[in-house]
Amino acid sequence: MNKIFYLIAIAIIVISCNSRQExxxxxxxSNAQWNKNDTVFYNFNNSDTISYxxxxxxxxxxxxxxxxxxxxxxxxxxxxxxxTIDTLEYExxxxxxxxxxxxxxxxxxxxxxxKENYVFKKAGNYQIKIIHAMRKVNETEGMDYLEGxxxxxxxxxxxxxxx
Numbered sequence: 001m002n003k004i005f006y007l008i009a010i011a012i013i014v015i016s017c018n019s020r021q022e023x024x025x026x027x028x029x030s031n032a033q034w035n036k037n038d039t040v041f042y043n044f045n046n047s048d049t050i051s052y053x054x055x056x057x058x059x060x061x062x063x064x065x066x067x068x069x070x071x072x073x074x075x076x077x078x079x080x081x082x083x084t085i086d087t088l089e090y091e092x093x094x095x096x097x098x099x100x101x102x103x104x105x106x107x108x109x110x111x112x113x114x115k116e117n118y119v120f121k122k123a124g125n126y127q128i129k130i131i132h133a134m135r136k137v138n139e140t141e142g143m144d145y146l147e148g149x150x151x152x153x154x155x156x157x158x159x160x161x162x163x
Contacts (some may be wrong), residue, residue, distance in 0.1 A: 020159075021156075021158075022157065023155065026152065032062055036134075042128045042154045044126055050119065051158055052119055054116055056157070057072065058110065058152070060107060060110075060149070062107050064147050064148040065092065065148025071133040072087070073088075074128065076127075078120075078126060088112075
C-alpha cells in the first residue's frame with residue numbers, strides 16, 4: 001500500500017513541476033472579439049540577466065476564427081525604457097483549413113515561438129505588449145474586431161543546456 005502511495009505522490013510532483021517555466025499568464029479576450037485598440041499587457045520582474053529564455057505567445061482560438069494566419073505586433077519594454085518592437089506572422093490552419101494547435105473541440109491552443117534564446121539584459125520590471133495587426137486583403141486599415149480569439153497568453157521558459 002505504501003509503495004502505491006509513494007508512486008502516486010512522485011508522479012504528481014513530476015507532473016506538476018516544470019523547472020523551465022518562469023512565467024505563464026493568460027488574458028481573456030472579451031466575447032472572443034479582439035478589438036484592434038485592445039493591447040494585451042504582461043508585467044513581470046526579471047533578476048536573471050545571463051540565462052537564455054524562450055518566449056512563447058499562446059493563442060486560444062475557437063471555430064469562429066476565419067483566417068489561416070495571424071499577424072501580431074509585440075513590444076518588449078525594458079526597465080531602462082528601451083523598447084523592442086516586432087511584427088510577427090503565425091500560421092493558424094493547415095492547407096486544408098484545419099486549425100493547428102491542440103484541443104479536442106473547436107477550441108484550439110497554439111504555443112507560438114516569440115523569442116528563442118532571448119536574454120533579458122537588465123534586471124527590473126519588464127512589460128510585454130501584444131496587439132493584433134490583422135487586415136483584410138487590399139485594405140490598409142486594421143480590422144476593428146478579430147473574432148474567434150478566446151485568450152492570449154505569454155509563457156517564458158528557461159533554456160536548459162545539456163552538457
